Amino acid sequence: MTTFQYLIRLITYRTKLYVFNALAWSIIYLVPIVPGLITKEFFDSLTGNDSLKVGTWGIIALLLGASVARVVVIVLGFITDVQFRFRMGMMLRRNLLQHVLKQPGARAIPVSPGEAISHFRDDVDQSEEAASWSVDIFGLTCFAAVSSYILVGIDLQMTLLVFLPLVIVVSVAQLSTSRLQKYRAASRESTSRVTGAISEMFSNVQAIQVAGAEERVIERFRQFNDDRRRTMLKDKMMGQMLDAVFSNTVNLGTGLILLVAGQKMQSGSFTIGDFSLFVYYLTFITTIITNVGTFITHFKQMGVALVRLLTLLQGAPARLLTLKDTLHLREGRGASAGNSLAGSVAGSADDAPPLRTLEVSGLSYRFPETGRGIEDVRLQLKGGSFTVVTGTIGSGKTTLVRTLLGLLPKDEGTIKWNGRVVEDPATFFTPANSAYSAQIPRMYSDTLRNNILLGQREENGMLEEAIHAAVMEYDIEHLQHGLETMIGPRGVKLSGGQMQRTAAARMLVRDAQLYVFDDLSSALDVETEQKLWERLFTSRGDATCLVVSHRRAALAHADHIIVMNEGRIEAEGTAEELLRDNATFQELWSGDERAKG
Numbered sequence: 001m002t003t004f005q006y007l008i009r010l011i012t013y014r015t016k017l018y019v020f021n022a023l024a025w026s027i028i029y030l031v032p033i034v035p036g037l038i039t040k041e042f043f044d045s046l047t048g049n050d051s052l053k054v055g056t057w058g059i060i061a062l063l064l065g066a067s068v069a070r071v072v073v074i075v076l077g078f079i080t081d082v083q084f085r086f087r088m089g090m091m092l093r094r095n096l097l098q099h100v101l102k103q104p105g106a107r108a109i110p111v112s113p114g115e116a117i118s119h120f121r122d123d124v125d126q127s128e129e130a131a132s133w134s135v136d137i138f139g140l141t142c143f144a145a146v147s148s149y150i151l152v153g154i155d156l157q158m159t160l161l162v163f164l165p166l167v168i169v170v171s172v173a174q175l176s177t178s179r180l181q182k183y184r185a186a187s188r189e190s191t192s193r194v195t196g197a198i199s200e201m202f203s204n205v206q207a208i209q210v211a212g213a214e215e216r217v218i219e220r221f222r223q224f225n226d227d228r229r230r231t232m233l234k235d236k237m238m239g240q241m242l243d244a245v246f247s248n249t250v251n252l253g254t255g256l257i258l259l260v261a262g263q264k265m266q267s268g269s270f271t272i273g274d275f276s277l278f279v280y281y282l283t284f285i286t287t288i289i290t291n292v293g294t295f296i297t298h299f300k301q302m303g304v305a306l307v308r309l310l311t312l313l314q315g316a317p318a319r320l321l322t323l324k325d326t327l328h329l330r331e332g333r334g335a336s337a338g339n340s341l342a343g344s345v346a347g348s349a350d351d352a353p354p355l356r357t358l359e360v361s362g363l364s365y366r367f368p369e370t371g372r373g374i375e376d377v378r379l380q381l382k383g384g385s386f387t388v389v390t391g392t393i394g395s396g397k398t399t400l401v402r403t404l405l406g407l408l409p410k411d412e413g414t415i416k417w418n419g420r421v422v423e424d425p426a427t428f429f430t431p432a433n434s435a436y437s438a439q440i441p442r443m444y445s446d447t448l449r450n451n452i453l454l455g456q457r458e459e460n461g462m463l464e465e466a467i468h469a470a471v472m473e474y475d476i477e478h479l480q481h482g483l484e485t486m487i488g489p490r491g492v493k494l495s496g497g498q499m500q501r502t503a504a505a506r507m508l509v510r511d512a513q514l515y516v517f518d519d520l521s522s523a524l525d526v527e528t529e530q531k532l533w534e535r536l537f538t539s540r541g542d543a544t545c546l547v548v549s550h551r552r553a554a555l556a557h558a559d560h561i562i563v564m565n566e567g568r569i570e571a572e573g574t575a576e577e578l579l580r581d582n583a584t585f586q587e588l589w590s591g592d593e594r595a596k597g
């Protein structure tokens, strides 16, 4: 999509509103024509050349009337402009958000959260700005057409002198736009890096402290800021230089007109009224030149914003950005697409039939950055079984469960629920079909209760059961406000083990047919870990469990164990079989023993 096509798509999002806005602003720009003519009339009345003959008070009344009319249309223009800009900006943000929400959870955005926020905020604002300024171009063109008609009628040569600067400035602006575009892109990039670094620092405070990396992190942050200062300076300097060129070209034109007008007035071919009209319109022509330049600048910057917004789409068609839809994410296209997806295969997220078998065949996913991941994974889970995926560090355990659940987009492979293909795992593997707890659980700045429930209604003692199964009851007793204790970024910091068990409770509080745990017990002491797996094993009822772990306490409960190595399944079987036949498993088993010892 070119910048121009993007602009057109933004404009046509609410065509009527845009036309109304353009009309309002055309009137705003045209209204000054009238006071110009009235002022000419006034000066001509002094020399007896006036044609209206309304007297001084009549002229004052006309000027007042024109001013009031202008104020009214300006208010109207701002109302339409705000309406148009808001809708356009919200449409872009909505479409971007909808796209991000539809992406596999683990690859929803291709940049850091800080950078993504900057795209949502600044690049959308930039696009709004350019589309909004395009309205002014209509008004300015109308003003230029009507005023030049009037001025040409008075004196062609003088009129050319008025409009000459316009041509020069537009040419200069055109020539320098590619450089401005480059500087703008660089300043945006460096701002994103600073925002991204702040976000990373705040979310990794503990890791930075533990690694004693404060100095290095601050040094890196300083470099980013220095870089930003340099690029911003270039960007601003270029902008200011263009501004200076715009205004000085106009001043030069003004000087020329004054010189020529002086000679003509001496010769009597030019009245004082004509002179006042030229001078009066010149002020507005200055605005025209500046505003045309501003629009060109905004248009070029919009091109930069478009490229950055498209990165958030991660290769999806550019038209997604400007799809015309209701601003509510839950209504219209979003909701209908969700229903049809879920309904097409293996039932919707709420009504999948009881799980008898979950089959995975040929499942592959390679991270584009490293080319590593999982390759041709084939496995089968029986309904009600307890399967543990184990393997050395980096062998692909997390990638396997994430690809299975649709959190990573599979490159190849089929997933079947009771023999029926699951077309969209991301939509399908959600409660009440499936629940998942990630390796690094996320906690929110809220009460422990809300962190577990995450919007789920509390009913039938499910919360207490989940807390018990997750071995959390002792911890809750010892927290000052129990379940109402504020945790997360601005509350009590939970230990790694408490976070893992909170995540387990969060998962268990949801009824699901398939529970997927990724490394749930790595931060637990031996006794708690033992208790946790026992309780999970007994409280899960008929549910099927897929557990990523290399811990004996988990392996001991497994009906079936899958050993991963280098992204592939190396061996499968019971603990007994694998202990007998598989060297990797023997190593993992004894490694866990050593870790405990």
Ligand SMILES: Nc1ncnc2c1ncn2[C@@H]1O[C@H](COP(=O)(O)OP(=O)(O)OP(=O)(O)O)[C@@H](O)[C@H]1O
Binding pocket: 367, 369, 370, 371, 372, 373, 391, 392, 393, 394, 395, 396, 397, 398, 399, 400, 439
């Ligand atoms: N975000 C990522 N980008 C690029 N490569 C990745 C990413 N995450 C994992 N990998 C690579 O994919 C491979 C599998 O990683 P994965 O995290 O699935 O292993 P794992 O067995 O779960 O390891 P661990 O026991 O440390 O959790 C590894 O080689 C890893 O380096």
